[in-house]
Amino acid sequence: MDRSEFQGLYKVGDVIQSGGHASRKNASKLAIVSIDEKGVRFQPINAKSKFRVDFDYIDLLMANFAEINPRSIQKSVNQIRRRGGLKIDTTTENYAYGFAKAIRHERATFSFQNDLDTHLAVGSGGFLLSTSARKAIEERGMALAEAHFAREGYVVERRGKPYDLRCGRGNVSLWVEVKATQGEAEEIILTRNEVELSKARSAQMALAIITNIHLKNGNEAAGGEIRVIQPWRVKEELLRPIAYFYSLANH
Incomplete structure (x- = not known):
């Protein structure tokens, strides 16, 4: 994942769902504030604080997505981070998982579109x-x-x-x-x-x-x-x- 691919999926002002099920009380929607060469800055809706996740972090989670338990996101994500030689994250792990989940969905949509084009290309x-x-x-x-x-x-x-x-x-x-x-x-x-x-x-x-x-x-x-x-x-x-x-x- 790099800036070009991310901007092909999202733009500043777009909103995605954070990690976990949308019905959870602590679920949050994330508004994209800015995008640079290394990552994305965002702000949870109805919150004043802004946060950031790097594309490398998102890539790490997408590469190990099957290991993330939606019922225990922080624990699962930090196990992956430790294995990757990264420090424990107690602030943005749920948000980073939300970005990884959303991007996987967009990629699946794009793949589905290619398959659809193939079947309709008569x-x-x-x-x-x-x-x-x-x-x-x-x-x-x-x-x-x-x-x-x-x-x-x-x-x-x-x-x-x-x-x-x-x-x-x-x-x-x-x-x-x-x-x-x-x-x-x-x-x-x-x-x-x-x-x-x-x-x-x-x-x-x-x-x-x-x-x-x-x-x-x-x-x-x-x-x-x-x-x-x-x-x-x-x-x-x-x-x-x-x-x-x-x-x-x-x-």
């Missing part, structure tokens, strides 16, 4: 596309989007998360989400983060849809037509849920 002939074919289509879409914005006078940089391209032209910054497909695009799949980013930064956001890409020799992509929606703000009435995460906490 070619023009009705056959499921291979991983190499999907990647070729995605790369073709990115290349066409980059070329489009470069022609518009932007300096283009690939990002990946939380958006695909960052484009700069003078004092203007533009964040671009890229979607590519073989056929026509009547619908696209968006992650929760993509939706929330579009709502929060609509004036700076653009959606580039590349359609009618064709494959040669199975996994060589060519062609493609680009359509750009700019500025782009997700319209709630056009969203359609196709999957949910279901919590088993109360079962």
